[in-house]
Amino acid sequence: MNQSDRDSLAGPGPLLLVPDAVLLPEGPADGWAVTIDNGRFEAVGPADELERTHPQLPLVRLPGHLLMPGFVDAHHHLTQSFGSALAFGEPSEIFRRVWVPLEGALDEESAYTAAKLAALEAMRGGFTTVTDAGTRAGVDVDVVASAARDAGIRCVLGLVCNDAEAADDADDEDATDRPAVLEQAEKHLARYDGDPLIHPSLAVSIPEAATERTLHATARLAAEAGAVVQIHVNEHLAGVERSLVRHGLRPLEHLHSVGALGPQLLAAHATMLTPRELTLLADTGTAVSYNPVASAWKGNAVAPATSMAERGIRFGLGTDGTRGDGFRLAEAAEFAQRLAYGLATGDSSCGAGWTWLERANRGGADA
């Protein structure tokens, strides 16, 4: 590729791109091309046809390349980059020992640097969108937005809305005053109007980290704004058992009981699901981020993703900050299903490769 082609590709178009192959929903198509304008795919079709119908467009040939939709990382923590070397070798609930203290020690500059490093790694791995589950760093979340924007990646940006400790102290579950956390949530949802790269989202670390009122209210606010609420759900045995002791319900059941399930919820992990919880996910249109590599370094289990696909449950794939390479993530998604489910049942397909490739882009975009 010459320098002028490189310069063209750095811009928003319009362009006619002619790679060796284009990845379509049915599979790779040789001799196809795409037109892009303003950074968006405008037309996809056989190269000779598009060259004939768009003679005015600057044409860039991409020999040896496959052109495909970008990968979507449905679960990331952009400000945890400096702890990547600490993943693996820790028992479950590593967040208590490593992530929360690490993020709590970040200032603006280090949070920005960590987030930008994560964003650049994601782009190198073929991701064009990352979903940040909300930083616990004591900085304005706009620092993360700036890092994503400067790197040039689309970011679903979570704002942490935890308020359970405060409510426990004040014993004010029934109080009528509107918690500050919801005012901040509303401001955050309106903050990035018209921003081409930043899509605001709300986040609750785990169901027990927010009051029932806030779980319910964040679901409603996000649904009204067309945004998602991200919550780590049913990830570890310890969390499931705490919920059972406290509420007599598993975390996902508890969220259902307070009206927090629905298309606006992006449930991270969901590794430990009962058949009833699978039905709740399917019936409510709740989305899941299946994070196969996270199961290898801190999991009690692997999400039953082949079953979720069969049940029509919406889900994408998430790196959780580890395995920032879209193809390797999709491979891990299949591999984990084979070990956790396929071996025992003689299912040597486990959804086949295309299931996981599709979940790594289109499924993630939907979730």
Ligand SMILES: [Zn+2]
């Ligand atoms: Zn997470």
